[in-house]
Amino acid sequence: MTNSISDDGRDDFILQERLAGRSARSISKELRCTVGEVDASLDRTLPKIDNDARRRYVALDLNRLDGMLETFYKRAIEKADAQAGLVCVIDSRSLARRIPQCPAVH
Numbered sequence: 001m002t003n004s005i006s007d008d009g010r011d012d013f014i015l016q017e018r019l020a021g022r023s024a025r026s027i028s029k030e031l032r033c034t035v036g037e038v039d040a041s042l043d044r045t046l047p048k049i050d051n052d053a054r055r056r057y058v059a060l061d062l063n064r065l066d067g068m069l070e071t072f073y074k075r076a077i078e079k080a081d082a083q084a085g086l087v088c089v090i091d092s093r094s095l096a097r098r099i100p101q102c103p104a105v106h
Contacts, residue, residue: 014041058097065094 010031017027024038031038047053069090076083 011041011045014038015045018042062094062097065090065097069094 014027014031018024018038024035028035028038049057069087072083072086072090076087
């Protein structure tokens with residue numbers, strides 16, 4: 001039988017290490033477990049992303065981009081400076097989010 005408190009601590013440790021950029025393989029070696037167990041820990045810890053959640057994330061991102069575009073577009077028109085480049089980047093990202101098959105502009 002496993003201890004749920006130590007399992008939670010282990011899951012937190014694995015999550016923090018992955019967020020810090022460590023590989024699953026490196027963590028598995030330290031904890032003497034398999035990469036699959038590290039991945040299973042992440043599956044327990046991270047939020048589930050289904051199609052509904054994905055749509056919400058995209059919609060929120062588009063809303064943020066639209067707000068930024070409105071703000072920086074006005075500044076670009078008034079001052080015609082570096083804000084114009086930012087407007088192009090925001091618009092490009094917004095378009096790519098709305099039409100995923102659209103080629104990205106870099």
